[in-house]
Amino acid sequence: MSKSYLCTPALRILSRSDLADITLPPSEVIARVEDAYLAYAQQLSRCPTKLMMPIPRTESDAVAYSMLGYDGTLQQVGFKTSYRQGNDSAEKYYTTLTLYDDARGLPFALMDGHRIGSLRTPATSAIIAKHCAHSKARSVLMVGTGAQGLHTLPYIIDVLPQLEETSFFGTHPDGIKAMLDTFSYYCPDRTLQQVDDLQAAIATADIVIAASGRAAHPKIQTAWMKPGGLLISVSSKGVEAGALRQADYVVATNTQQMGVTGHRLAQGPNGEPGEAKVNAELPEIVAGKAAGRTSDDQRIFAFSSGMVITDIPVGHALANRAIAAGRGERITLWQ
Template identity: 45%
Template sequence: MTQSFPLLDDKSLCVLSTTDIAGVGVTLTDVVDVVEQAYRTLAEGRSDNPRKLTVTPEDGHSVAYAMLGRDGIRNVVAIKTSYKHGLHEERTKQHYYTALTLYDEVTGLPVAMMDCGRIGSLRTPAVSALLARELAAPGSRSALVIGTGTQGRLALPFLLTTLPDLERLMVYGTHPDGIRAVREQLNTHFPERDLEIVEDLREAAATADVVVATAGPHTPAAVESDWLKPAALAILVGYGIAPSTLLHADRVVATSAAQMKVTGTDMADANGELRDVDAEFPDILAGRAAGRADDAQRIFAYNSGLVVTDIALGHRFAQLALAQGLGTRVPLWQ
């Protein structure tokens, strides 16, 4: 892939702020295509995605992650850091910071350091949409999104991007502002589509072909396995579905089995054990593993997000932003 970055010297770094990244236009289809290519490149062995590192204090008031990766098709090395503080507080009192730093493997020079909030808010629902495209039962027509935070707000538009035949679009949430934001995002991208706000979660889950759980850790939602219809696909991003959906699934798929063991411990059984993964998603996209083995399977999919997808999407945003002259150059190494 041809590089199109303005050349920097070896003593400066271009910093792309939240405002800079917000000014970059990109379509949902573009995001899905970039993310899918990142998975395929990883499956081909051309990229590296080591296991993430995590640290958290004993009282659990914060959590931090560090993720290093290399994109072999874009010739980019990057590191992503994420830090969330105030996990015991309500959402408005929490602090969250995430950043991505890119280095060009061709020139050996830094590309940019950017706020990664928008990258993550696009990448994660794009991955869920790809999981749905590959794993949803044939003829799926209904989707339920649990949660109305950052990841829930774009879940339905991305699902419609990969599954345009969806007819019934449901959301369950407890925050009026979040519900309003979900509706606004759907109207922005698919103004002709209607949104159904559900209050009876069990009843909604029983009718949904695809369930995407994106809620925060304090959600009252906990969809059980026996609530789901036969052949349903349950995708876990945050919270909102109970461990039984994993334990009793006919098939388990994860974006990364190793990362699921790190971040999915709340889905363990009574003995503290996580069920084994049947297939990893990059292998499914590459055709080396089956997604849905038969139309009647009830599938659990774990979307933990791989740093190679952040790198690929961050690279695309950096290209577009720097071409527009956005960013501030900082003489970091002088």
């Protein structure tokens, strides 16, 4: 392969099927995402606030947003876009990540973002649990069986192997099967219990991850948690409005993004707007500049809003492995 060929401006297009069987061990994904937060805290990376736009003619749950970021460790610029028409169909949800190699000043890859999100999101939940769960945490509950939460329990066990009880709540048969199969693959020596009484299960769990989307259950309240409990909200739709007011300590991946995507969580008891008071941001916690909690009896509410700085390293790793395997199509848009 000639040097001029490698330096020609081109994108490697990687489809969902190109990436579907590319594997990354949980420990590698977690390390890459945690390093991304650390680099951001050290001001080596950049991540402006997520840009969202409502679509007037579709239902209120439509998705249209974009994120721009720079990974200072990899020297990669990333653009993420997500779009979903306002309905429940996963077939009409489209998300992409485009990477540019800033070291060479060349485009690198354009890829489907589904697999990236399904890995970096549980990695973020695991990192939050690692830094914010109380010191004697022994149980974890997953609420939801969709793509955002499928790998969460194995990832959390990777960082907190002392956890003894793992359980989940779900209502969709296909999702329940996928949850059980995925857990069995990563944790063959452990038992995963399905619970029916969600509120009772939350009251006894040390760590709860809410990723239930348009939830088919009563919306989760922080007050249901026992003292010392940690509630991680991946999808705020499954969590009661005003959840921040019930928490003793609030953590966010990014305060500004929480104001964009999770503002209803700060509402008052009558639905009046409230200020999203955040005690600590995750990048600062990872860097040792802020505490994940200040006492073992605090009820912690953690809001996980995806940051493109975590998509970039996971997407970069997947793209490199896919390209090495001969996947994708090389497109020269600029010729």
